[in-house]
Amino acid sequence: MGETDLLARRFEEQRPRLRSVAQRMLGSGAEADDAVQDTWLRLSRADVDVIENLPGWLTTTVGRVCLDRLRSSAARHEQPADVTGDEPATTGPGADDPEQAALLSESVGQALHVVLRTLAPTERLVFVLHDMFAVSFEEIAAVVDRSPAAVRQIASRARRRVQSRSAGPETDPARQRRIVEAFLAASRDGRFEDLLTLLDPHVVMRADAVAARLGSSAAAVHGSSVVADFFSGRAQGALPAFIDAAPGAVVVVDGRTRIAISFTVTDRIIGIEVVADPDQLRTLDVVVG
Structure with a gap:
């Protein structure tokens, strides 16, 4: 097996985790898939020999990709493609569709996503990476170009905002x-x-x-x-x-x-x-x- 094939296999092992991060950040399955693909392109161009912790590198990289997308969307005042306004994406006809139910269980849950959308892009990234995926403040600091102490404060502020608005099982x-x-x-x-x-x-x-x-x-x-x-x-x-x-x-x-x-x-x-x-x-x- 060539080096490219081995790298691709290792990436595929991490794909479910990366898509989960992106889904929580972006709230859109299509956007999440695009972010994961962008992460693969960045990995394929990177010097893999200097990456000591590939799962950690991929997690922070997909977070950086999502942050760029959120900032771009905020500048254009756009909503994710499959989430409009404040209405849950699964309301209305077809809400009980098994595929939709699977998508909802895979993600953080629509109610919490609505809450996450009230956070600024950097707050959302810090909360998702640290509180949902246990990425260290030091690693996140490199993504958002802040000190670890500043990132800790951002996480604390975001956590209080999420907990004050959500009673979901993951944030209760x-x-x-x-x-x-x-x-x-x-x-x-x-x-x-x-x-x-x-x-x-x-x-x-x-x-x-x-x-x-x-x-x-x-x-x-x-x-x-x-x-x-x-x-x-x-x-x-x-x-x-x-x-x-x-x-x-x-x-x-x-x-x-x-x-x-x-x-x-x-x-x-x-x-x-x-x-x-x-x-x-x-x-x-x-x-x-």
Whole structure:
């Protein structure tokens, strides 16, 4: 198999994920397919040898493509082709069509898409990539040309706006909080199997340098089994909290927050971010309880 064929096969393995990102960003199946195709064209012209993490590169690239399209559409005051005004695309005759139902279940859901369309393009990109696909703030910062701290603030603002307008299962803060509390309880009790059921198989846990040293963990850990094994028997002193409006937990020592853990939750936990650097901790909006 030639290098081009191998690259094409690796791209096809990532296509469902890339289309899901684009669908959430653009709200249009046709637009999403075009964005994925543009991503393939960019990959075919790129120096693949310098790409260390192909899935991550593809995710951020399709995000950049979608951001360009959203900005272009905003400049022309256009709506996505298959979403008009504020009406759900599946209303009216044919709403119960199995194909339409499949498309809706594949996407984030029409109600949430309506909410996402109220966000500015950069806010939408940051929210989708971080809160739905657990892309790190550092990776997103390179896409939107902002600092990671600025991206974190954008994510927090977008998250509050989405949660104030949507009660869908993926953005219901009460449901997300219950999942996180169940995870913390399973962690404290060392219930490995329960931890697995609460984690997405492709969960990513990231820790800053200070947290990595404290927990004897790598900066990034992938996969539900590895993450569940790391947390099993831990979280003894963790208190439930909201971190920049996201469900999370903190470890408080002598009245000061020493560690902050934020969770990205869809149907399960797909991302965990651990911060222990004192300078970073001071930038977080932490609400304990």
